[in-house]
Amino acid sequence: MKSLECLNCNQITEGNFCSNCGQKTDTHRITAKHFLMHDLLHGVWHIEKGILFTIKQALLRPGTAALEYISGKRIKYYNVFYLILLMIGFTILAKSTYDKMAVKYFGTIILPREEHSGKTLDQFISDYDKLLIFAFVPLFALNSFILFRRKKLNFSEHSIIAGMMFLGVITITLIGEILYLTEFIKNLDILSRFVDFGIPIIVFIYVIINYFQTFKQEQSIFSMLFKMISFLTLLLIEILIITILITGYVSNWTFNIS
Numbered sequence: 001m002k003s004l005e006c007l008n009c010n011q012i013t014e015g016n017f018c019s020n021c022g023q024k025t026d027t028h029r030i031t032a033k034h035f036l037m038h039d040l041l042h043g044v045w046h047i048e049k050g051i052l053f054t055i056k057q058a059l060l061r062p063g064t065a066a067l068e069y070i071s072g073k074r075i076k077y078y079n080v081f082y083l084i085l086l087m088i089g090f091t092i093l094a095k096s097t098y099d100k101m102a103v104k105y106f107g108t109i110i111l112p113r114e115e116h117s118g119k120t121l122d123q124f125i126s127d128y129d130k131l132l133i134f135a136f137v138p139l140f141a142l143n144s145f146i147l148f149r150r151k152k153l154n155f156s157e158h159s160i161i162a163g164m165m166f167l168g169v170i171t172i173t174l175i176g177e178i179l180y181l182t183e184f185i186k187n188l189d190i191l192s193r194f195v196d197f198g199i200p201i202i203v204f205i206y207v208i209i210n211y212f213q214t215f216k217q218e219q220s221i222f223s224m225l226f227k228m229i230s231f232l233t234l235l236l237i238e239i240l241i242i243t244i245l246i247t248g249y250v251s252n253w254t255f256n257i258s
Helices: 034-059 062-073 080-106 121-127 129-134 137-145 155-184 192-220 220-251
Strands: none
Touching: 034 062, 034 080, 062 080, 062 155, 062 192, 062 220, 080 155, 121 129, 121 155, 129 137, 137 155, 137 220, 155 192, 192 220
């Protein structure tokens, strides 16, 4: 039934939703049938549609989608940062699945970590893999904030663009990890050979094209080319600095070159 008075906040309202608190004006008595067929299934399907739509936008038009989100068109999108963590989890799961299948099919032996005091670089990366991968988002945001000031966006808004871009990157990476599993399928194993050189090229082209599409209105072509080169150069420098800091931390700042 529709009510002129919101049953949640008692605000007089019109239409399908309360203008004060957002609750639907069309309420139902809670029954088992209604709970299962409407509330539960509708809620799950709505979340899935939001997830799939956001991933699709991240792959096909991440910059434009991020700008739409920044401008206020948000109801269609799932939280991009939650999705990044979810996709990182799936990527790690796919990698772990490959390792287990490699042991089974190829007899590959995965040696255990050496037991000694102090952390090794491999152990540190393994322990903090999600954090390290997620760290790319603020790096992307910082670089675009420095280079594309004409867009007049603040750092948080650049973080939305970076998040949407990185969601696309991690999704492409996940697809690559899944393609690796074709190595165990006869006549499809050729696809796994594509991953090592194909996925990095696709990611590189993806980043270049989509940052270009996002900021091209405020820049000339030559300015965009220069700034994209600068963007990638800054990213490489930042990755190098982070690598040096992590290596120094896990080695107690004792660098052994052998």
